[in-house]
Amino acid sequence: xxTSRVDxxxxxxxxxxxxxxxxxxxxxxxxxxxxxxxxxxxxxxxxSEKLEDDPAWQAIRIPAKLKKYIPPKKLEELMEETIWQE
Numbered sequence: 001x002x003t004s005r006v007d008x009x010x011x012x013x014x015x016x017x018x019x020x021x022x023x024x025x026x027x028x029x030x031x032x033x034x035x036x037x038x039x040x041x042x043x044x045x046x047x048s049e050k051l052e053d054d055p056a057w058q059a060i061r062i063p064a065k066l067k068k069y070i071p072p073k074k075l076e077e078l079m080e081e082t083i084w085q086e
Contacts, residue, residue, distance in 0.1 A: 031057070 002015040014024060022044055024030070029045040031054070045054065052058070070078070 002018060004013050004015065006012055018024075024044050029050070031043040031045055033041045033043070035041055
């Protein structure tokens with residue numbers, strides 16, 4: 001385990017051993033996911049993967065397009081019908 005400081009531009013330097021072990025190269029894309037107030041998880045996507053192609057990123061960032069508006073009362077009725085059919 002190593003430590004690193006965050007500089008004034010909010011950059012973090014990853015030490016050489018960690019970069020070698022995780023195969024991080026300059027230009028790679030990383031996905032940073034906050035876990036709580038003081039920690040986060042980093043996944044290396046690499047240069048061949050684009051963040052926009054990641055299904056999890058798409059589900060979070062790209063809103064679903066509605067075909068038609070269903071009022072909340074009608075939606076509740078439809079959900080109840082579906083539950084009773086199972």
